[in-house]
Amino acid sequence: MPVAPLSDAEFTWVRDRIAGFCGLYFDQELKYLVERRLLRRLEARHLRSFGEYLLYLQRPSAGSQELSLLVENLATNETYFFREDFQLRAFREEILPEIKARKEATGEHRLRIFSAGCSSGEEPYTIAMLILESQAFSDWKVEILAGDISATMIEIARRGIYSAASFRVTDEYYLQKYFTKLNGKYQILPAVKDLVHFNVLNLLLAEKSPPLLNLDIIFCRNVIIYFNLESKRQLVAQFYRLLREEGFLLLGHSESLMNLSTAFRLRHLRHDLVYQKPPHEGKD
Numbered sequence: 056m057p058v059a060p061l062s063d064a065e066f067t068w069v070r071d072r073i074a075g076f077c078g079l080y081f082d083q084e085l086k087y088l089v090e091r092r093l094l095r096r097l098e099a100r101h102l103r104s105f106g107e108y109l110l111y112l113q114r115p116s117a118g119s120q121e122l123s124l125l126v127e128n129l130a131t132n133e134t135y136f137f138r139e140d141f142q143l144r145a146f147r148e149e150i151l152p153e154i155k156a157r158k159e160a161t162g163e164h165r166l167r168i169f170s171a172g173c174s175s176g177e178e179p180y181t182i183a184m185l186i187l188e189s190q191a192f193s194d195w196k197v198e199i200l201a202g203d204i205s206a207t208m209i210e211i212a213r214r215g216i217y218s219a220a221s222f223r224v225t226d227e228y229y230l231q232k233y234f235t236k237l238n239g240k241y242q243i244l245p246a247v248k249d250l251v252h253f254n255v256l257n258l259l260l261a262e263k264s265p266p267l268l269n270l271d272i273i274f275c276r277n278v279i280i281y282f283n284l285e286s287k288r289q290l291v292a293q294f295y296r297l298l299r300e301e302g303f304l305l306l307g308h309s310e311s312l313m314n315l316s317t318a319f320r321l322r323h324l325r326h327d328l329v330y331q332k333p334p335h336e337g338k339d
C-alpha cells in the first residue's frame with residue numbers, strides 16, 4: 056500500500072527533532088528531500104506510515120539509534136583532499152610557523168588539531184600530509200583528532216582507501232608520495248594514517264569528549280552552513296572553550312562568525328581571513 060504524504064505538522068516535528076539532536080536544519084523547500092529519506096528509513100523498519108515512524112523515533116533507546124541513522128541519510132558528506140587551497144596555504148605558510156615559534160619559546164613541543172565534521176577523512180589526512188611536508192614538527196607530539204556524526208563516514212576514513220573523486224584537486228606529487236595503488240584506488244600510507252585519530256561524535260556534545268581540550272587549531276569547514284542559528288552559536292561557543300588561547304578556528308569559505316560570536320579576533324593573513332581566540336586579558 057502506498058504511504059500517505061508527509062504532512063506539514065509531521066515535517067515540522069521531525070525537522071525540529073533533528074535540529075535539536077545535531078544542529079542540521081532543513082527548511083520548507085527541503086521537505087521533499089526529508090520525505091524521501093524518511094521513506095527509505097520507514098521501509099527499512101517495515102513501518103506503514105510517517106506517523107508510525109515518528110512514534111518509533113520517540114522510543115526511549117531504539118528511537119535515538121534510529122535518529123542517528125536518519126541523520127546519516129540526510130547529512131551532506133561531500134569532501135575531497137586539499138579542499139580550499141588558499142586556506143590551506145594560510146595554514147601551512149602562516150599559521151603553523153606562528154604556532155611553532157610561539158611554542159618553541161616555551162619549550163612545548165605539542166600540536167593538537169581537530170577536524171570537526173571530517174566526513175570520510177580527506178580533510179584530516181590533508182592536514183597530516185601538510186604537517187609532514189613542512190618537516191617542522193618531526194620531533195613533536197602531533198595529534199590530529201577527527202570526528203563526524205556518521206559512523207559510516209568514520210569507517211571509510213579509518214579504512215583510508217579513496218577513488219578518483221577524492222583527488223579532484225590533488226597534486227600528483229602527493230598521490231605519489233603518500234598513497235599506494237590498490238585495485239584502481241589509492242590507500243593512504245601508515246605514516247599519514249597514524250597521525251589521525253577518528254571518532255564518531257556529535258559536535259553539539261563535543262565538550263563531553265575529554266581528549267578534545269587544549270586545541271591549537273579547529274578546522275570546521277562546510278559543516279555549520281547546514282545548521283540552525285541556535286546550534287551554530289552553541290557550537291562556536293564550545294569551540295571557543297576547547298581552543299587554547301591564541302588558537303585558530305578555520306571555517307569554510309562561505310561561513311563566518313557574523314551574528315554568531317564576537318569572542319574571536321578576525322586575523323587578516325596573507326592567504327586568508329581566519330578566526331583566533333584572543334590571549335587572556337590581563338596577562339603580561
Ligand SMILES: C[S@@+](CC[C@H](N)C(=O)[O-])C[C@H]1O[C@@H](n2cnc3c(N)ncnc32)[C@H](O)[C@@H]1O
Pocket residue numbers: 076077078079130131132133134135138171172173174175178202203204205208256257258259275276277278307
Ligand atoms: C559537507 S561535509 C564537510 C567535510 C569536510 N569538513 C570538508 O569541508 O570537506 C559535513 C560533515 O559534517 C558532518 N556533521 C553534520 N552535523 C554534525 C554533527 N552534529 N556532529 C558531527 N558531524 C556532523 C556530516 O556528517 C558531514 O560528514
